[in-house]
Each structure stands twice: as structure tokens, then as C-alpha cells.
Amino acid sequence: GENVEQHPSTLSVQEGDSAVIKCTYSDSASNYFPWYKQELGKGPQLIIDIRSNVGEKKDQRIAVTLNKTAKHFSLHITETQPEDSAVYFCAASMGGAAGNKLTFGGGTRVLVKP
Amino acid sequence: KAGVTQTPRYLIKTRGQQVTLSCSPISGHRSVSWYQQTPGQGLQFLFEYFSETQRNKGNFPGRFSGRQFSNSRSEMNVSTLELGDSALYLCASSPGQGAHEQYFGPGTRLTVT
Numbered sequence: 138g139e140n141v142e143q144h145p146s147t148l149s150v151q152e153g154d155s156a157v158i159k160c161t162y163s164d165s166a167s168n169y170f171p172w173y174k175q176e177l178g179k180g181p182q183l184i185i186d187i188r189s190n191v192g193e194k195k196d197q198r199i200a201v202t203l204n205k206t207a208k209h210f211s212l213h214i215t216e217t218q219p220e221d222s223a224v225y226f227c228a229a230s231m232g233g234a235a236g237n238k239l240t241f242g243g244g245t246r247v248l249v250k251p
Numbered sequence: 252k253a254g255v256t257q258t259p260r261y262l263i264k265t266r267g268q269q270v271t272l273s274c275s276p277i278s279g280h281r282s283v284s285w286y287q288q289t290p291g292q293g294l295q296f297l298f299e300y301f302s303e304t305q306r307n308k309g310n311f312p313g314r315f316s317g318r319q320f321s322n323s324r325s326e327m328n329v330s331t332l333e334l335g336d337s338a339l340y341l342c343a344s345s346p347g348q349g350a351h352e353q354y355f356g357p358g359t360r361l362t363v364t
Contacts, residue, residue: 180356183354232348236299236306237299237307237343237353239296239353240296241295243293
């Protein structure tokens with residue numbers, strides 16, 4: 138089955154700096170890659186996603202890039218703010234017979250220091 | 252639109268008991284998936300329902316089961332609870348089948364003593 142690895146597990150940045158989280162996936166059949174932000178006591182919140190026919194997607198301060206050949210994708214957060222502090226998860230999905238099943242990475246705890 | 256709702260939010264059960272958790276998806280969404288979140292194993296897929304049919308199932312024992320009703324609301328049941336079942340159980344709602352965006356509820360925190 139699909140396996141998703143996420144690095145780093147923790148990330149501490151100064152407010153205003155950029156943060157980058159990287160994920161690799163194992164199954165080339167995966168075609169949908171969402172990113173979630175989870176704050177304490179809450180469920181994961183979808184913040185951005187990318188499909189395999191797109192190489193890059195941007196939404197204000199966050200962007201995601203996808204390299205299908207290397208089977209890795211990354212989340213970039215620019216001009217970080219204290220409210221960006223949370224745990225971030227990447228995930229991969231194949232669709233088709235696998236339906237909406239998401240395989241998640243292990244998570245990255247991001248701390249933005251004011 | 253209201254988001255995904257899950258009830259109850261917190262639950263304490265004893266080993267050997269059974270538990271039923273409920274999820275109401277976003278209005279109009281027909282797919283509901285369940286995930287278990289633990290510090291050790293992270294987020295793991297339990298199963299997905301679409302139009303009252305189980306579409307996919309993760310690697311969990313048969314003690315974990317679910318169902319979906321005609322109004323797309325879903326329940327999951329865990330029988331013969333074990334200490335290791337203590338976790339945050341998350342429900343995710345999606346408009347359709349196949350690699351669609353999923354929106355999570357706040358989860359039900361289950362503690363087994």
C-alpha cells in the first residue's frame with residue numbers, strides 16, 4: 138500500500154521567516170495531495186491541495202509543489218506568523234477503487250517564535 | 252454551511268464495553284470516512300462510506316465497524332474495547348468519490364480504562 142514520509146518532525150522558525158515541509162510518497166498511482174493544519178483540540182483543517190496534473194499551487198502565503206518523477210511534494214509557508222504554529226500533515230490519495238482514502242505523513246510540529 | 256459535526260466529543264469507557272460514535276457530514280456531502288489518530292500511529296484510515304455502502308476499509312480488526320444512513324450520517328462502532336483503542340476518532344466528509352477534498356470534524360476523544 139501507499140506510504141507517506143514527512144520531514145522534519147519539528148520545525149522552529151522566527152516570525153517572518155519561511156517554513157518548508159517535505160513529503161515523499163511511494164505509490165505512483167497517487168494523484169491527489171492535500172495538506173492539513175491541526176491546532177490543539179481541533180480536527181485537521183484542509184489548507185491547500187494539489188493534483189498530479191499540476192506542478193505548483195499557491196494561496197496567499199502558502200504554496201505547494203509537486204514533483205511526480207521524484208514522488209515528493211512540499212509545503213511552503215512564507216512570512217510566518219504566530220498563528221501558523223500548529224501540526225501540519227501531508228497526505229496522498231489514489232482515488233479510483235481506493236475511494237477517498239488518505240494516507241497521512243507523520244506530521245510536522247511548527248512553532249513560530251515572535 | 253455548517254461543518255462536520257461529531258458526537259459525543261468526549262467519552263470514557265471501560266475495557267470490554269462497546270461504543271458508538273456519530274458523524275453528520277456537511278450538507279450535500281455523500282462520502283464519510285473515519286480515521287483514528289494516536290500519538291504512536293498517527294492518522295490511520297478506518298473505512299469510507301458512500302451512498303450507504305462501505306467503499307474501502309483500513310487494516311483494523313473486525314471489532315471496528317460502521318454504517319451510513321440514507322441522509323449520509325454515519326456511525327462507527329467499536330466492540331470489546333481494549334486499552335489501545337484510546338484515541339481521537341475523526342470523521343471526514345467529502346462531496347463525492349475518488350480523490351476529492353475532505354473536511355474533518357472536531358473528533359471524538361475516546362478513553363478506555
